[in-house]
Amino acid sequence: MQRIMNDPDNIVDEMLAGFIKAHDNIVESTANSRVVKAKNILPDKVGVITGGGSGHKPAFIGYVGKNMCDAAAVGEIFSSPTAAAFLDAAKAVDQGKGVACLYGNYSGDNMNVKMALKMAKKQGITIKTVVANDDVASAPKGQEEKRRGVAGEILMWKVGAAKAAQGASLDEVIAAAQKAIDATKSIGIGLSPCTLPTVGHSNFDIKHGTMEVGIGHHGEPGMKVCPLGTAKEIAKKMVDIVLSDYPFKKDDEVVILVSGLGATPVMELYVLYNEIEKLIGHAGLKVHKAYVGNYFTSLEMMGATFTMMKLDKELKELIDVPAYSMGLKQE
Amino acid sequence: MSTFDNKDGGAVLLAMVDTIQKNKAYLSDIDGLIGDGDHGVNMNKGFSLFEKNYCDKEFLFSEGLEYLGMTLMNDIGGSMGPIYGTIFTGMSEAGSNLQKISLTDFAAMLENGYKGLSEIIEAKVGDKTLVDTLIPAINSLRDSVARKEDFKRALLKMKTAAKAGSDSTKNFKAKYGRASRLGERSIGVLDTGSVSCYLLLSAMADSIITLL
The missing domain is CATH 3.40.50.10440 (Dihydroxyacetone kinase; domain 1)
Structure with missing residues (x-):
């Protein structure tokens, strides 16, 4: 450690x-x-x-x-x-x-x-x-x-x-x-595990070259493990999962939050956001506000979470x- | 009928602390398979804090359970703070007026511990939680009371029942706690809470036997 x-x-x-x-x-x-x-x-x-x-x-x-x-x-x-x-x-x-x-x-x-x-x-x-x-x-x-x-x-x-x-x-x-x-949905992907300082070794494994889709904030196992894709492929997986979870219509305004899990360079979070933003645009949604950075981490796990909030008038006013x-x- | 003195019960509490300290890494490792791997660490922190604050003090068995329960509830948190805190304070409550503790008394204490727990968690036998250890242990004690068995024999039987209960969690799909989100993937792994519960009941039994 x-x-x-x-x-x-x-x-x-x-x-x-x-x-x-x-x-x-x-x-x-x-x-x-x-x-x-x-x-x-x-x-x-x-x-x-x-x-x-x-x-x-x-x-x-x-x-x-x-x-x-x-x-x-x-x-x-x-x-x-x-x-x-x-x-x-x-x-x-x-x-x-x-x-x-x-x-x-x-x-x-x-x-x-x-x-x-x-x-x-x-x-x-x-x-x-x-x-x-x-x-x-x-x-x-x-x-x-x-x-x-x-x-x-x-x-x-x-x-x-x-x-x-x-x-x-x-x-x-x-x-x-x-x-x-x-109005808010999230999905996480994990690229490497994290270690509790008091335990001294990580208690789960994410094999090199793979990513765990749907991983939890404490390393709770996700929905599936798949080969680590490009940022574009990762973004597609994340956006598909989130968008399929709730109804939205063209021109709905959304807030996007892309957070690192701790050890992923912030640079990569922007690469991911760039891809996510394109997909959100293709889906006909409008990004009202975006937050990108280490907002909610999981010790030194590598990976990211994508969170989307669909806005109405009140939520938009309050988020601003x-x-x-x-x-x-x-x- | 054999009994032990409530005032001698401090040793039982220290035996419980000892088993948690010894199994810290083991508990965290099992927890790591389907949880987040901190069960042993947090248990150790809570029990060791109790030891630090109370090891040089004189207390009854029933008082010790209260102090341990309150330490876990007020200083540790997590899931095990309220869970074990409630069990131990419940046990303490049922034993607080006793000078000598018989098998019937001990069974009633453990039952009262579970009663408190059932008010904060809904888990039933088969849900892959420490309830899978606790309920068979209580049932075994009840059965021994009904059969008017010797205290020592009853404690040994309780240990066996608790162990079997804990082992049974391997076959269950988790319904509560962090592992519950794994569904089928939780099958084949022991529930850590059921293991720590077995270790604690076992330490209690072994230590009480030396006092009889």
Whole structure:
């Protein structure tokens, strides 16, 4: 393992310490060392929180900031935060108007959020949730509730947080975030595995010259393994899978998010995006906005995710709201 | 009827810590086959934190289960934090007023642990989770209670039942947890949670036997 670290058991805490030092204009620590909170949260608004395992930088704390999430609960690498961390994140940002907890569909996160909700209720805090399930590869159509949340979570946060920043009620924020994730589909491809620093070796394999289509953010096996194609071929596979998952019509406007999984050079993400954009255009869709970069990674996995959100008037307005966080900055 | 003293039960907790520490890599390796490979690491972190915070303190068996459960729930998270946290705090609750713990008491404790768990997860036997280990273990204890068997014999039988339950997960298709998305591809691999559950029950049984 070629890693920059001290004791692997402390890697999450040391990462957090560095992150807070580097971005002290955006975030601050809280009494719970596993909860990071935005600085200067707008008064009198619904709180927006998220949380998830570590190893996905910039997710999750990288999306805490102005007009983005107000706080994030931080877990071990690829492992859900505790119920206490979710609860403390909610408490840190609750202004009496309730808290929207927007997170991804994983069994650990579901359990810990469920327990946090129970505890919050006892303490008089209202938390409502939206569970991201944008990964089309993780369960067939018709079983969307089983699908995992991947990079599409970023667009859900963007929309939900923008809605909250506009002064919307908790139910309105939840409805907007739900609409956002329902309009969002993702697919990932993996070119090489990743290694948990505490484990020391990768626990799955992607053979040289192959790629795994539909791989999960933690290396969950995908739909199929095929020979590694050109960027054009990869783009075609990804776009076909996503477009076949939901109805769209000519001239629909979309947001595209192409994220690296950690070790793929950013240059290649632009090569991929160039191909994806052409295919989207051929399908008659219009790209309203594109995000390309390492937005939601999986340690040092090689590969990428392609995420598409179909816009309506409200989603378009909310996606265009300025935001300032470590992982997403837009004017 | 043989019993063990609740106050002597601290050793049982340390035996549980020990088995997790020893099997850290093994558990992560099995998890890596259909999960993300961190089960052993996270279990080890939680149990070792409990050891660090409580190894020099005196506590009852029932108290130790509470401390361990709370450590897992409040400091570790993941899936195993709430799952084992709920089981151990449930066991603790059912044993908190006991001075001496009999087979009947121990069976009731484990049952109460499962009761708490069933409130947060829906998994049933056959779904390829630790429930496949836990339920046969509880059934075996219940059966031994009904037959008025000796505590030691009951614990040995429970171990066998738990092992068979854990082994049975190899034949199942995962319905819950991270492996559930693999469908058929999860067949042929043990469920890691069922293995750690077997290891913990086994360590508990072996350690309790030395106290009888």
